[in-house]
Amino acid sequence: MLPQIKPSEKSIYLDHAATTYLDPRVKEAMEPFWDDYYGNPSSLYKKGREALNATSTARKTIAEILNCKPDEIVFTAGGSESINLAILGAARQWRLHNPTGGHIISSAIEHHAVLHSLDALKQEGFTTTLIDVDQDGFIKLDELKSTIQPDTILVSVMYANNEIGTIEPIFEIGKWLKDLNEQRIADKLPKILFHTDACQAAGALELDVQKLGVDMLSANGSKIYGPKQTGFLFLRSGVRVRPLIFGGGQEKNLRSGTENVAGIVGLAEALRLAQLERDVENKRLQNLRDYFMNEIESKVPKIVFNGPDERKPHDKMLRLPNNINVSILDIEGEALLLYLDSYNIAMSTGSACTSTSLDPSHVILAIGRPYEYAHGSMRFTLGKQTTKDDIDYVMTVLPGIVEELRRISPVNLNPEQPEQVSLEKAFVGQNMDKFRNQKIKS
């Protein structure tokens, strides 16, 4: 029996990792740049100088937060573009002087902006290695270290994962690469650049690039209560990348095109506010998240949480404070998503049926969960406006929906024996299971 409760009047948005609303203070900061200070920063007259002043101030603000120089910030049109510029740009720069070779290392749980950039580079003759992660999603450092080759030119590891929230050991990798690079330069081997995709981390974690030890860092506005299609790449002085977009030579020739002045102002203000408020907000979100996890655990049977569990003792932050990822066994994620939607609750799933490629979440598979766990994986990401009342409302409907969907499901998994899934008799194409095994490993 489905919960006989009216849909929530308030939209309960629990998908802040997908995108966030625009903080009203950010909106206010952007306001004058639409129709008052609308000049082109490249123009010499007053209107142009006003605009240039705005982008310069924004650049300085971001540089202060990152503890870098303002001219090390390249504004782009979003996180994916920053990542593409870092990875494709660094590889193609290297290609200018090296007709063959070039090896790039990344992790198995990166965002598609990274993975598909690497696919593109493979077609250009580069080789790539994706490092496995452990059951909580932490990159295997030993494997990373043993994968380095003489022609390795770039390591790209995300700061925090978008699906399960795992915070990767960027500091450790940065420090280790720094020592390794000293040796490599002495050995006349190419320096290995280090890039991190910080799009999910920017609102919650420290962004000091000197401490992180990165050469490049990508971040964007749309995950931190800033405007969409805004982003930046931190590019350490001396690191050269080939541009993706050619034209008027803006952003030191690295990103041509008239600057999105309002967007740049909004991005800087959003990052400033997020970093200013993050300690207090992180604490609040962690408490709310742990409460939500306890509620799910006590009211929904047969579930498995994905990613590190901070309810257990830990000495440092292991995952993003707002992220919950749970595999609800025996049910399919999209069906649950649609039911929750009918109660005005928004969240996302790792189910194949909601992805454009019809492939289940590569992150859930990479942490060693079977296909069925990925198809039933649900991601809730809390935000600044999420309250305990919202969580309580979700908990009044979630158990009933799960129960109903389980009643119509022929699957009955035993979480103690995860290998006993994917009933063989259910496979239609005989060759599919061979293919399936390959896929799980890759």
Place this chain on the structure above:
Amino acid sequence: MASIKPIETNKLKKAEVVNQYTGETWVYSETVKDHFFHPRNLLLDNPTEGQFDAEGMVGSPACGDMMTMWLKINPESEQITEMKWKTFGCGSAIASTSMFSVMITENGGMHLDEALKIKPQDVMKRLDGLPNRKIHCSVLADKAFRKTVNEYFRNIGRHDRVTTEGSRIVDKVLNITDKDIEEAVLEGAKDILEVQKKLKVGVGDPESIPEIEQLIRFYCEKYYG
């Protein structure tokens, strides 16, 4: 130019997703929505011994759906008197199976041979359409039904009426069949590169590529044409 309407922000605010094929709101048509939220002919408890004449199960690990189906058939008239099902599947799988169950049991039940002629497209028509990339999920009911009917024929000893969809090996090195390519197309692969990504087909057996391309065209036409 005057006919181009401005974006009406107020409408957007209320707007649900618009089905690009039917123009209806939400991801699915009203009929799909109805069958999704109120599925017909579900079997909620486990069947008792002898309650049905045949049971079949199908599923695809790659799309993450699975279905069990039960049939009760009048042995004299060969009409389907009952069709029950359970699924681990998405909205499209639930709605299309629900609709399929209605189609084959309405008006006293369809004759087995007639029911076997129903194509996934017929179900989709009754559902007022499905988005292209969800067609894959709707084929599940069709497959489950064929498997269950075969099971019935075996149970009554009519092995001559069992239809097996012969699969033919296309890529000799990796042992990949035309059925696998059909699966890949249903999962959204539209050209050889995308099919290769899903199946690694043709990599070890380059001679098979022209035939694979032909199969991709055939299945694209069949399901999306």
